[in-house]
Ligand SMILES: *[C@@H]1O[C@H](CO)[C@@H](O)[C@H](O)[C@H]1NC(C)=O
């Protein structure tokens with residue numbers, strides 16, 4: 001987020017948020033528990049976050065009819081930090097928009113940030129997953145000490161002073177920070193910056209995983225991918241035959257496949273049946289359904305055909321979040337009194353950028369796994385040759401890290 005401030009009479013204030021993330025590859029899992037609100041757990045937070053993710057996904061798909069990729073966790077974590085900075089109606093709107101009302105307890109104001117902190121600690125134990133937050137502040141701009149401590153304690157935020165008047169220098173400093181955090185995958189998050197900027201909040205998520213069962217690149221072939229009845233593209237299609245967890249959602253007209261990474265993270269692929277319009281399936285995606293898929297997965301031998309793909313997507317969420325009830329934070333009635341005593345600040349911009357690369361191995365080398373083929377049983381096939389959805393989640397917590405939709409894998 002960038003908070004910008006112009007002379008009082010002008011009242012043009014700006015705040016931008018950028019979040020980025022990265023990944024490569026694909027994923028196994030454990031059943032999840034539903035919310036017990038007396039003593040909320042990170043599983044409860046994951047569940048609420050997932051609902052937020054599905055709501056946000058639907059809004060994004062109303063605006064974009066192409067490939068979609070974003071990190072719901074990065075967005076909800078950033079807004080959880082903003083929640084700490086806000087008060088009054090702004091606070092209530094964010095709480096509701098993030099779907100966190102159920103976890104709010106009046107006598108425990110730090111319960112929600114504590115849950116985010118625990119979730120962060122749990123999912124970042126493995127080196128393949130990293131989440132970081134930074135707050136870049138204009139020199140001499142005072143943010144409230146309570147908030148400073150909360151951002152450091154609960155969100156592990158780095159607080160840095162920046163001379164925003166030196167726009168070129170600030171841009172390269174911030175981009176370098178993001179580039180470091182995303183291990184070189186997002187070299188240039190921002191290209192412009194208003195010299196009147198007050199604050200910029202950045203949340204980064206980085207995931208780099210290798211498949212438990214890597215695809216053999218020798219078997220990758222160009223094959224058709226059917227975008228719709230009229231558009232067919234040739235894409236590099238990977239191949240792997242092994243035992244996988246999968247299931248059919250007959251009511252939805254789709255099937256599900258889990259591709260596990262080595263790091264306790266999995267990719268779940270949702271493939272609409274041939275002839276079923278993906279926009280119909282789109283509308284049926286809910287967190288309840290997601291949980292029912294992972295509970296009903298069964299191990300079967302499968303021939304998997306899956307395209308390699310790469311996507312880089314950017315969203316200006318200030319156009320979308322007001323549709324989810326987060327209105328005042330972007331308006332002149334923003335109540336950010338816990339951020340600073342100065343009045344007249346609002347969030348002007350929320351940038352989200354997400355990058356993904358899916359290939360045979362992942363970006364780190366993985367030992368080739370022997371493929372056990374029993375000659376007498378013919379495996380079924382799971383051929384991802386038409387628009388599909390995918391979800392990348394942390395198994396121990398069921399935390400949804402990333403989600404997306406691929407309409408055309410040849411576009412990035
Ligand atoms: C912010 O919200 C608090 C709590 O409702 C209220 O006391 C305060 O007047 C509000 N401030 C602004 C600037 O709206």
Ligand SMILES: *[C@@H]1O[C@H](CO)[C@@H](O)[C@H](O)[C@H]1NC(C)=O
Nearest residue numbers: 173174175176177178179180
């Ligand atoms: C980026 O990483 C390099 C090398 O580790 C370090 O010297 C530099 O200070 C970092 N830059 C920022 C902005 O964090």
Ligand SMILES: *[C@@H]1O[C@H](CO)[C@@H](O)[C@H](O)[C@H]1NC(C)=O
Nearest residue numbers: 215216217218219367368369
């Ligand atoms: C791919 O083919 C090359 C050449 O035939 C062979 O040396 C290599 O081991 C194969 N790779 C795998 C993973 O099977």
Ligand SMILES: *[C@@H]1O[C@H](CO)[C@@H](O)[C@H](O)[C@H]1NC(C)=O
Nearest residue numbers: 041042043121122125396397
């Ligand atoms: C992570 O969270 C899961 C689910 O709550 C729990 O079973 C596991 O013990 C946690 N791991 C650590 C190291 O906190």
